[in-house]
Amino acid sequence: xxxxxxxxxxxxxxxxxxxxxxxxxxxxxxxxxxxxxxxxxxxxxxxxxxxxxxxxxxxxxxxxxxxxxxxxxxxxxxxxxxxxxxxxxxxxxxxxxxxxxxxxxxxxxxxxxxxxxxxxxxxxxxxxxxxxxxxxxxxxxxxxxxxxxxxxxxxxxxxxxxxxxxxxxxxxxxxxxxxxxxxxxxxxxxxxxxxxxxxxxxxxxxxxxxxxxxxxxxxxxxxxxxxxxxxxxxxxxxxxxxxxxxxxxxxxxxxxxxxxxxxxxxxxxxxxxxxxxxxxxxxxxxxxxxxxxxx
Amino acid sequence: xxxxxxxxxxxxxxxxxxxxxxxxxxxxxxxxxxxxxxxxxxxxxxxxxxxxxxxxxxxxxxxxxxxxxxxxxxxxxxxxxxxxxxxxxxxxxxxxxxxxxxxxxxxxxxxxxxxxxxxxxxxxxxxxxxxxxxxxxxxxxxxxxxxxxxxxxxxxxxxxxxxxxxxxxxxxxxxxxxxxxxxxxxxxxxxxxxxxxxxxxxxxxxxxxxxxxxxxxxxxxxxxxxxxxxxxxxxxxxxxxxxxxxxxxxxxxxxxxxxxxxxxxxxxxxxxxxxxxxxxxxxxxxxxxxxxxxxxxxx
Numbered sequence: 137x138x139x140x141x142x143x144x145x146x147x148x149x150x151x152x153x154x155x156x157x158x159x160x161x162x163x164x165x166x167x168x169x170x171x172x173x174x175x176x177x178x179x180x181x182x183x184x185x186x187x188x189x190x191x192x193x194x195x196x197x198x199x200x201x202x203x204x205x206x207x208x209x210x211x212x213x214x215x216x217x218x219x220x221x222x223x224x225x226x227x228x229x230x231x232x233x234x235x236x237x238x239x240x241x242x243x244x245x246x247x248x249x250x251x252x253x254x255x256x257x258x259x260x261x262x263x264x265x266x267x268x269x270x271x272x273x274x275x276x277x278x279x280x281x282x283x284x285x286x287x288x289x290x291x292x293x294x295x296x297x298x299x300x301x302x303x304x305x306x307x308x309x310x311x312x313x314x315x316x317x318x319x320x321x322x323x324x325x326x327x328x329x330x331x332x333x334x335x336x337x338x339x340x341x342x343x344x345x346x347x348x349x350x351x352x353x354x355x356x357x358x359x360x361x362x363x364x365x366x367x368x369x370x371x372x373x374x375x376x377x378x379x380x381x382x383x384x385x386x387x388x389x390x391x392x393x394x395x396x397x398x399x400x401x402x403x404x405x406x407x408x409x410x411x412x413x414x415x416x417x418x419x420x421x422x423x424x425x426x427x428x429x430x431x
Numbered sequence: 432x433x434x435x436x437x438x439x440x441x442x443x444x445x446x447x448x449x450x451x452x453x454x455x456x457x458x459x460x461x462x463x464x465x466x467x468x469x470x471x472x473x474x475x476x477x478x479x480x481x482x483x484x485x486x487x488x489x490x491x492x493x494x495x496x497x498x499x500x501x502x503x504x505x506x507x508x509x510x511x512x513x514x515x516x517x518x519x520x521x522x523x524x525x526x527x528x529x530x531x532x533x534x535x536x537x538x539x540x541x542x543x544x545x546x547x548x549x550x551x552x553x554x555x556x557x558x559x560x561x562x563x564x565x566x567x568x569x570x571x572x573x574x575x576x577x578x579x580x581x582x583x584x585x586x587x588x589x590x591x592x593x594x595x596x597x598x599x600x601x602x603x604x605x606x607x608x609x610x611x612x613x614x615x616x617x618x619x620x621x622x623x624x625x626x627x628x629x630x631x632x633x634x635x636x637x638x639x640x641x642x643x644x645x646x647x648x649x650x651x652x653x654x655x656x657x658x659x660x661x662x663x664x665x666x667x668x669x670x671x672x673x674x675x676x677x678x679x680x681x682x683x684x685x686x687x688x689x690x691x692x693x694x695x696x697x698x699x700x701x702x703x704x705x706x707x708x709x710x711x712x713x714x715x716x717x718x719x720x721x722x723x724x725x726x727x728x729x730x
Contacts, residue, residue: 158530162537165527166544169608172559173547179562191573192563244452252449260457262725267464269717271665273689273706275467277474277699281483301463304456333448362552364668369694379554383672386558395562402558406551413550417543420550421612 180204180400187395203396207404211397213385214373220401222374223381227361227408229292230377234299235356241300242307242352243345247337249308250315251323261312268305272365275302283370290375298370299360306359307352310426314348315341347419354416355423358409378405468710475703483699492700493708502705504680505688508595512684513663515599516606521655523603524610525648529640531611532618542615545608553605557672560601564588591681594674598666598682601673606662610655617651618644657720664712685709 175192181199182190190197209219249261279298280289288294318341326336367377376384382405386398413420478488496502527545531538548556563569566586574583587593621644629639667686674682676691685705693702 158533158535162527162530162535162541165523166541169544169548169604172556172563172604175563176559187568191576192569193573193577241456245456248449248453254450258725260453262721263465264456264460265721265725266714266717267460269661269713269721270464270468271686271706271709271713273686274471274710275464276471276689276706277483277693277703278467278470279463301459304460308456332445333452358550362554364552364554364671368671369690379552379668382558383554383668386561386672387675395568398558399562402555406555409550409552410547413547414543417546421546424549424609425613425616 176399176403180207180396180403182396184392184394184396203394204400204404206394207385207397207400211385211394211401212388212391213381214388216374220378220381220385220404223376223378224404226292226371226375226381227378230295230299231357231360234296234303234360235353237296238300238303238307238356239349239352241304242309243311243342243349244337245304245308246311246313246315247341249312250318251320251336251341252333261308264305264308266305267302268309272302276365276369280369290371290373292371292375295366295371295375295377298366299356299363302366303356303360307356310348310352310355310423311345313426314345318344350416350419351423351426354412354419355426357412358420358423361409471703471706475700475707477700479699479703481697481699488700492704495698496701496704496708499701501680501683502685502688505683505685505705508682509663509684511595512599512602512666513660515596516602516663517656517659519599519603520607520610520659521652523607524612524655525614525645527607527611528614528618529644531615542612545611547608548605549609551605553666553668554672556601556605557669560597560604561588561673564597588674589678591678594678594681598670598673602663602666602669605669606659610659613655613658614648614651617648621647653720657716660716661713664709664716685712 171193178194178196179187179192180203181196181201183198183200183202186197207219208221208224210217211219213220213223245264249257283289283294283298286294288297322340323336326340331339361377362379363377364379364383367380368383371377371380382401385401473485474483475492476487476489478484478486478491531541535541564585564587566572566584566589571583571585574585575581588597626639626643629643634642665686666684667690670676670682670684670687676683676687685708689702689705689709692698692705
């Protein structure tokens, strides 16, 4: 019997009422979490007139997708008025290679750190692990200098490099913890048969790595897509990622404040990670939990 | 791995292959993390202003940092924001986890609703809450229109004395569902035999939770505090998107202080010094935690 069953059996008499209260509380909290999303969505489908005359909790009376079109294609960000579409693609071009490279490197590192241990492997892992948690402010200035020297300032390639470097710790952590539980005997017998380093990885570990690959890809995708600090520090202007463009759009103080366009842009910026969450929430959670180390 | 009597070149290469594969990653981390931290430390002891200058100035920048009223505002705000954020996230998280653990039929619907904010970028969260908290057009206005309560006020975001609490509200909205999930995982891992014994002894549900279940959740509490403290110190995007550090400097945090002193106020040495202080704060929390986690695992 679990704690929950007990709660029911011990409160046999007034059980009905306590159930009502519990459900009521849970639903109130659900509303608290849903309201900002509802407000964002409903505002994005309203006209500016309706926003001024109505209230934010009301549904749009005459839903229109004009604000979405403007946010995507013609809203002014800085000096250009081409909407956020360019920045959206910047983010895609940044996320895809950064996720792939950091995941591949993490898988190989995890493999070496569990199945090909060498003296000092624990220190190496410890150093990579601590690297996950540093405040990035402490590497910001040197990184800006190095990107400048390499000619990668304000480029997507530069951001890819930054995200690979600072994502390595987490991807290595994920794969290391996963491969740690993988039976070493299998690898030893493959070695007896003359299989080499890469053959063992490709034939034995990789085929059973699907779950951890999904977790890692989702975790990296969400983190890199949502990053703001690196984007704003190293890629201002035309090569900005989506989050930086959104902030520029919302905080610009010229002209009429178009709240509906702001909200449409915010939803567009949130959409990729939200979709990933809806499609693969289970794996998303696993990544978050593993990122919190305990496990 | 093994050492044979007269290894050929190919064999020796095979032996070194794992280390060769790991080497690039290790080199990247050594240079870009640890090397850069040393570099920032050097800058924090230099006379750098607009650009890096490598002239030794000792702890001059640290002295200037701790003579900045603005830095104290940032530290005070971090203390207010951080403590509210951690305490309320844990309170809500634990409360929701316990409620959800009462055999709730719609748990599968509710859990993702509590958790989705964690998938959003802080910039999106900040943008949404900035609009929601807008006094003239947001929640305040809506309450006045709907209830007719014309003097209802909720203008914290524009008030220097209250704005930091709006940052906490938005942060709690984003992270409390995640804390709930951590506690729920802890609750589901508790041995039910022990609880059964307690029920047989006639303990009430409340007593069981207070005396047995919550003490057993200690590891989850520890993880939650560590994760939340770490996120609080690093918080940057949320403040920028929600209040931009304002009104005035009312919501300045160490992270925003570092950025503006380094990149807009041309006080690079002071900015570097503030970054080093942040790093030390994080290290004080994370190093003992990671150390104990690693030790535990290798037992």
